[in-house]
Amino acid sequence: MAVDRLYSLLERLGNLLRTEERAAGLRHGLQPVHLQALRYLQSCNRYSNTPAALTEYLGLTKGTVSQTLLLLEEKGLLRKEADTEDRRVVHLHLTDAGRTVLKEAIPPALFKQALAGLPGGGEALEEALTGLLRGVQAANAQRSFGACSTCKHFRREGPGRFRCGMTQEPLSREDSVLLCREHEAVPPGH
Amino acid sequence: MAVDRLYSLLERLGNLLRTEERAAGLRHGLQPVHLQALRYLQSCNRYSNTPAALTEYLGLTKGTVSQTLLLLEEKGLLRKEADTEDRRVVHLHLTDAGRTVLKEAIPPALFKQALAGLPGGGEALEEALTGLLRGVQAANAQRSFGACSTCKHFRREGPGRFRCGMTQEPLSREDSVLLCREHEAVPPGH
DNA sequence: CGCATTTAGTATCGAGTCGATACTAATTCG
DNA sequence: CGAATTAGTATCGACTCGATACTAAATGCG
Numbered sequence: 001m002a003v004d005r006l007y008s009l010l011e012r013l014g015n016l017l018r019t020e021e022r023a024a025g026l027r028h029g030l031q032p033v034h035l036q037a038l039r040y041l042q043s044c045n046r047y048s049n050t051p052a053a054l055t056e057y058l059g060l061t062k063g064t065v066s067q068t069l070l071l072l073e074e075k076g077l078l079r080k081e082a083d084t085e086d087r088r089v090v091h092l093h094l095t096d097a098g099r100t101v102l103k104e105a106i107p108p109a110l111f112k113q114a115l116a117g118l119p120g121g122g123e124a125l126e127e128a129l130t131g132l133l134r135g136v137q138a139a140n141a142q143r144s145f146g147a148c149s150t151c152k153h154f155r156r157e158g159p160g161r162f163r164c165g166m167t168q169e170p171l172s173r174e175d176s177v178l179l180c181r182e183h184e185a186v187p188p189g190h
Numbered sequence: 191m192a193v194d195r196l197y198s199l200l201e202r203l204g205n206l207l208r209t210e211e212r213a214a215g216l217r218h219g220l221q222p223v224h225l226q227a228l229r230y231l232q233s234c235n236r237y238s239n240t241p242a243a244l245t246e247y248l249g250l251t252k253g254t255v256s257q258t259l260l261l262l263e264e265k266g267l268l269r270k271e272a273d274t275e276d277r278r279v280v281h282l283h284l285t286d287a288g289r290t291v292l293k294e295a296i297p298p299a300l301f302k303q304a305l306a307g308l309p310g311g312g313e314a315l316e317e318a319l320t321g322l323l324r325g326v327q328a329a330n331a332q333r334s335f336g337a338c339s340t341c342k343h344f345r346r347e348g349p350g351r352f353r354c355g356m357t358q359e360p361l362s363r364e365d366s367v368l369l370c371r372e373h374e375a376v377p378p379g380h
Numbered sequence: 381c382g383c384a385t386t387t388a389g390t391a392t393c394g395a396g397t398c399g400a401t402a403c404t405a406a407t408t409c410g
Numbered sequence: 411c412g413a414a415t416t417a418g419t420a421t422c423g424a425c426t427c428g429a430t431a432c433t434a435a436a437t438g439c440g
Contacts, residue, residue, distance in 0.1 A: 002313070002316060003301070005316060006312055006319070007301060008229070009319040010203055010207055010319065014207060014208065016323075016326055019249040019250070022428085033397075051417075052417060059202075059205050061399055061400080063419080066420085067397080067419090067420090071396090086406075086407070086416095086417085087417095088406045089416095111193070111197060113329045114325030114329050122196055123192070126192060128308070128312070128318060129199040131307070132203065133202060135304030135307045136203065138304070139303045140300060241388075242387085250428085251428055253389090253428070254426070255389095257425095259389095276388085279389085280388080381440100382439100384440100385439095386437070387434100387435085388433105388434085388435080389432105389434090390431105390432080390433080391433100395426105396426085397427100398423105399422105399423095402421085403419080404418085405416100409412105409413085
């Protein structure tokens, strides 16, 4: 049955990818999940750099993520900052050391190589996976973490000038490509 | 960059899948890797039901897999059998209890649901993922674990009668769909 | 043949993940 | 104002995983 084959494929690719990542993080003393957390923090926007958002992104429990963050903070790869509005909330920022580690440890060389042999540079694959992820998230009542500019709250106000229709805050061109926790896809037919 | 997005997608899907699997195995006291091992043993052929083959399939070290197998044996989900030819080799067989657990714990309900919403039933996705896996394996000097009937050593001898050109053993129709450790893809253009 | 090498597998150890449970503090809701 | 919710932390135990070291069987090479 096709579903079972697909399941196996994704599972195996996930395993191999994690094994790769384990090796990549080894000389920094980092586990796969640590690199994943750092990468998320690198690519999320200022509404989404919190433990809660990361928890949902990774699909783990908040206790588990709290531990992970503790370790990354001890290693000096990230820094915590209290929110000024809501004093329960903590914002996570990569330190220079964190960014350096990411640059060194992330390039999935083996993976890039495999991708190069794919027809069309993997465009079709990306599209299909995006759809699948969306489906899994919908079935799981999870957030999508899409890029800001693809959100239904995204407003264009001029060349390089944007605004979030939800928070009313202005957004730069750089902001617009970051992942947002509050992201909601534009409904089909727009 | 497209490679980075693809990497993230696969990583996230892998995470969510593992979280699902963790929940599924919970009431049997099984971890994701245990279910993966059982599933492999269910779908591999008689040349490939060994610790070494499983080790390569999962991409772990042989020590780690040895431990996993010990646990599964203690739980009565599989049974070890010495090879009669090569006395170093052990063959792994699912017990009835093992098969029962698989039937109960595997159905990735959430996943099937997500897949149903995919255009074309995921045919395109399966093809693309297969290609990617092949690429990763090639880059890693790993075996492919394809179905027997798609191997270059597979010989048709009549309706429902086949033979492995490597071991010269006859193969049944059931054999021909199982995963083989010695699998080698038919070179393109055949 | 006979000794080195390779291969299959196991044993043991320590670092670390992860979920579960229980907790605090701040916010929101009625 | 008080109850419920939300963000986050602390602690614990079961378990994974790689590293290292080991045994036993098979193979290869002089």
